[in-house]
Amino acid sequence: MKATAVIVGAGIGGLATAIGLRTAGWEVTVLERWPRIVSAGTALGIRPDAQAALDRLGLGEELRRRTVPYRDALIRTPHGRRLADLPLRRIERRGGSPVLMISRVSLMEMLLRAVGETTIRTGTQITDPVTLHEEHDLVVGADGLRSAVRAAYFDAAPRPRYSGIVAWRGVTGFEPSGFGETWGPGQVFGITPQEPGSTNWYAAVATPQGRRESLDELRARFAGWHDPIPRVLAEADEETVLRHEIHDLSPRLRSFVTGNVALVGDAAHAMTPSLGQGACQALLDAAALADLPAAPRTPADVAIALRAYDARRRRPAQRLVTMSRWMTRLAGTGRLSGARNALLQVLPG
Template sequence: MRPPHAVVIGAGIGGLTAGAALHHRGWRVTVLERSAAPGRTGAGIALAPNAQRALDTFGAGDAVRALAGWQSDGGLRLPGGRWVSRTSSEAAARRFGGPVVVAHRGDVTALLTARLPDGALRTGVRAELADEGGPERPALVRTPDGAFEADLVVAADGIRSATRAALFPGHPEPAYFGCTTWRLVVPRPDRPFPAHETWGRGRLWGTVPLHDGRVYAYAQANAPADGRSEDGELAELRRLFGTWHHPVPAILAAADPTAILRTDLRTTTVPLPTFHRGRVALLGDAAHAMTPHLGQGGCQAVEDAVVLAGLLAEAGGDPAAALPAYTRARLPRTMDVVRRAARIGRLTTVSSPLACAVRTAALVAADKLGPRVALRSLDGVADWRPAAVG
């Protein structure tokens, strides 16, 4: 018999994981990506132990672990350099079964793409859902070059998902969180530094070494939505962060102004009623956009994909049985992570001097109790394990 066919819309981390996981389970997969060169752009991505264990289900976990660059302690600082909280990578590994891997998004994209069958990924293709399908008819995905019939459509088309809008017209889109972010990758400065995240008044900076000698840096600042700097984003970063502690000035000095990514933060405030309709499953940002403050956006997309593939295997490939179970498994968990990330995110947007002083005092007090206190925000998240499916 011909294997069932899945069409994945979007070749981000979640879409590629879905394609690879379904291929591993015996599905014929087609992954459609509107970008002509996916993976060429982007910066860093954090993959916590929960995502690594999900990737283990089709043999990609160890390849991700090999991308780990940060293997030392780090923590939380103030703009002048004072440490207010320390985090031990060993404590994180003991608590959650492994360290958080921070890697370049392009490296992760490449290793997932390598786990797709030849010809499965089609780039430079705009795809739209034409028919969600039903018990007696396949779903239909239309492209400029023709249409694809599918036993299953996986919508991994991002925070502004056109598929979500087609399935749930009128449902509120993810809301602006009140701040914007910048991401960049530069060569590692000569002067060493520990990994860190630094909180200022309505501003945040983070720096993490990558495995290949480069550094991933990210920044956040309270700002109106859809803003852009008239003299360029590098100039804006220098105004906001140029006087902060090492290595921030060195990273800004090494930055390529054309390679800085600026993105407004948005988060789901009104959950979808379901993550599926007909033969279509939504995953990742298309289903549950979240702020990056737990480092779980990509991780939850990976979980979605692996859980979906596992449930389809349990159901003998029948979407009618598997997709309701997918919603039951994923909607409560992912919305809990959305809310947890937003709670931490609101702390980072504090801007009044008094509120920042209170925040610092609380962080210092928590630090006296050891790294385990700082890690509690990931309890029940980073320790997740996929169900065993035969």
């Protein structure tokens, strides 16, 4: 065997997996359907376990140079009354490091630089994913929510399920006096650090599928909420604000692997962003796959190693999918505050 791997998708999970496999001695090719690699996005919170994954990939020091720690944040009502603290200090105590904030653009820059001489073919539409496993010793589906690899290889593959929520994201030009989330019936607004000198904001609003609200309608939704929310939205620019319908996968996969094919990131466990864990889980997937043997002698060696990857990653990731789904439902409700606050106390660090 030549230890050749093909990765479908050049997002966070795909690039991180390419780095890990290449470091482990595999010959890697990355296929991306877009004409160029898309690095747009706003803030990501990198938790201690995902920081350890980036250490494993040789990127820990650069991560820490580019990030700001996120240690203190409140959950409040629309009028500004404190409901609870976000569990950032608990995450730091358990993990030995604070959550580190970085823009998706900056993280993608890091990953692309570290990929090095790995072959990346953009503008490559995968029309017959089944042929890939005949030409390579390992196939990795890192092609997101609507994964062609998942659809081709996995029986009764889950499909995207609309959460009922549309997420808006942007960057504001001033630093607020405090960070955190504000929860109201059917909608949530959050403000976090992003990078030195940059502040991230996001809104999650209950919206019928297919309905496209304008930025003015979003401003109207949050009119009268506590400062600085109206100011943030007043300064938002229609051309730079990102808007996405939020989906997860249902039902859950029985395995992340089949034969010499493995799924990572959203292709395996797409989740709502309520816990801020999507990028972290993709990085953990990539670090786990980096443990594959560098010189497998037979296809059985690859299959055995992939089953170990599945045993290590599937249950923890799927548990977070479920918890994130519940948090999405509870964060925007005016009822069930007891259940909502109890869930905050058991969220994983």
